[in-house]
Amino acid sequence: xxxxxxxxxxxxxxxxxxxxxxTRDRELLQLVNIVFLSxxxxxxxxxxxxxxxxxFYQQGLNTNTNIGxxxxxxxxxxxxIYQAAWAVLASLVFGGIHMxxxxxxxxxxxxALPKEGFARNSCLITVLITAERCLCIVFPQTxxxxxxxxxxxxxxxxxxxxxxxxxxxxxxxxxxxxxFDKEMNSTILSIDFTGxxxxxxxxxxxxxxxxxxVSVGAVLVFTLILVLKLKQTSAWRVxxxxxxxxxxxxxxxxxxxxxxxxxxxxxxxxxxxxVLCIATFAEPEFS
Numbered sequence: 001x002x003x004x005x006x007x008x009x010x011x012x013x014x015x016x017x018x019x020x021x022x023t024r025d026r027e028l029l030q031l032v033n034i035v036f037l038s039x040x041x042x043x044x045x046x047x048x049x050x051x052x053x054x055x056f057y058q059q060g061l062n063t064n065t066n067i068g069x070x071x072x073x074x075x076x077x078x079x080x081i082y083q084a085a086w087a088v089l090a091s092l093v094f095g096g097i098h099m100x101x102x103x104x105x106x107x108x109x110x111x112a113l114p115k116e117g118f119a120r121n122s123c124l125i126t127v128l129i130t131a132e133r134c135l136c137i138v139f140p141q142t143x144x145x146x147x148x149x150x151x152x153x154x155x156x157x158x159x160x161x162x163x164x165x166x167x168x169x170x171x172x173x174x175x176x177x178x179x180f181d182k183e184m185n186s187t188i189l190s191i192d193f194t195g196x197x198x199x200x201x202x203x204x205x206x207x208x209x210x211x212x213x214v215s216v217g218a219v220l221v222f223t224l225i226l227v228l229k230l231k232q233t234s235a236w237r238v239x240x241x242x243x244x245x246x247x248x249x250x251x252x253x254x255x256x257x258x259x260x261x262x263x264x265x266x267x268x269x270x271x272x273x274x275v276l277c278i279a280t281f282a283e284p285e286f287s
Contacts, residue, residue, distance in 0.1 A: 031094045039087030042080045049077040064152045065255060068129040071156040072262070075121040082115035102181075102190035109174050109191040117163045120208060123215035124159045126266050128152070130222035133259045137229040170204050209277035216270050223263040226256060 052073040056066050086107060093103045132152070135143045173194045181188045 027094055030090060034090045035087050035094070038083055039091070042083040042087060045080040046077060046084065049073045049080065053077070062149060064132050064147055064149055065129070067149055067152045067156065068125060068132065072122060072125045072129065075118050075125060075160075079115055079118040079122065082111050082118070086111045086115070098184070098186075100184075100186060100188045102179075102188050105191045106189065109171075113167060113171070116208060117167050120211055120215075121159055121163050123212060123219075123266065123270065124163075125156060126263060127215050127218045127222070128155055128159075130219050130226060130259055130263050133256060134222045134226045134229070137226060137256075166207050167204060209280065212270060213274050213277055216267055216274050219263045220267055223260055223267075227260060 053070065056070040056073065059066055061067050061070055089103070089107060089111070092099060132143070132147050135146060139146065174191050175194060177190055177192050178187050179190055180186075
């Protein structure tokens, strides 16, 4: 669910072609999108991911699948918490409540950037889950030696750490400043960029775009391979008429269905972001 909202947030204010929108139209669009659509989805998504965390923890974090789903639920939960906070902030600002902050700079630095980092974690962890399931079907006898629970934990920690380190330079170049706003006739808090931050933003965006495109592409490939190989394996087991094998086929099918569902949601929801990233690379003036 967080994937649906993650697709509209990284530099949300950057991608709207302002020359075709008045300020009022822009605010109305953000109000509907962030508050009335994303807000309720984030609320129910938080509840759902808390339930997922409890279920997978009770099942035990001793298999690659449960470890992957547990880590994915953590990334989704934190992403949705940021989204819910963004919805609350937007509702206050667009609702006319006086707040001594510069909305665009504050929401981008404090909410949008961290949220996108955890959304990227969700993409990469989904790649890990689909790859592990794909290997289970292609190399069922050797996969336990290839990917151990300890190795899965190490990869997931590396994903979280890599995302944090990639965004740390730009976060360190933010500076909180108080400045006078003529329209509000008061001093407001803004988060300004230092001289090198604009270059860092381009570098971080490039990393985000490449990782997003690669992640979605990898999930698509792994999912297609997973579905095809599992269908072939299931057909062979049905022909063999072996009860134990039939049982394993049902178990694999249930896990596969869950993985394919999650992967399909990610592919559908992140496709607009992938298109925007490709368009940005193809046409530099598009931003």
